[in-house]
Amino acid sequence: MSETAKWYVIHTYSGYENKVANNIETAVENQNLRDLIEEVCVPTEKVLELRDDGKEREVERKIFPGYVLVKMILTDDSWYVIRNIRGVTGFVGPGSKPVPLSEKEVAALGVEKIHVEVNYKEGDSVRVVSGPLEGFSGVVDAVDIERNIVTITVSMFGRDNQVELALNQVAAV
Structure with a gap:
């Protein structure tokens, strides 16, 4: 299948994103699959919300409701574990075949932080x-x-x- 971990998109019931992410993390720890499933992410953003009383408050919103991102090496075991988590309806892709996100898509989503070391500072x-x-x-x-x-x-x-x-x-x- 694949030897390097790639990002895949999992479709979930709306509102179950965090629960699914926690259940995946628990399953990974219980079944010792950290070498196959590396990271689970529910992309969120902070938004200022104006309330009826005129006050602003900062709220964290899901960028893609109903979806969870998982960085994993696709094998029969990892596919089976993810697919059988309560709240998961399937992987995004044609039929039952998961399709990994391209590097361009991962960069655009900002799920993977790229650390760049710089050799310049203010005034340079x-x-x-x-x-x-x-x-x-x-x-x-x-x-x-x-x-x-x-x-x-x-x-x-x-x-x-x-x-x-x-x-x-x-x-x-």
């Missing part, structure tokens, strides 16, 4: 190495490792412009 000169501004040079204003973003000031058309780029899009000069 950098060069843009990829993207639409490739070839431009600028000065680092801020580095946000958690969000994977660097803010730089680039001089274009005789004006200084602040732009946000991914950490791996710039390199120290």
Whole structure:
């Protein structure tokens, strides 16, 4: 089947996402399958919600209600364990064949944090190495490792412009 762990999408009953994720984690621990099923994720986002009384509160919402993401090596055992968890209706894919997410889809979902080590800091000169501004040079204003973003000031058309780029899009000069 597959030798490296890939991300798969599991369809669940709506509202059962966290319960399914916890049950998968429990089954993995009980059956000693940590080498097959590495990670379980229910993608969420924090949203400011305006209540009727005019107050704002921060709420955590599921990005994909009814779905759970699992990073696993697909074998008959791992498929069987996941498929037989209460609340799981099946894997996303044609028929009963699970289809892994592509690397592009995983990056877009942000489920796998990519740690980029940077060799620059605020005030350093950098060069843009990829993207639409490739070839431009600028000065680092801020580095946000958690969000994977660097803010730089680039001089274009005789004006200084602040732009946000991914950490791996710039390199120290």
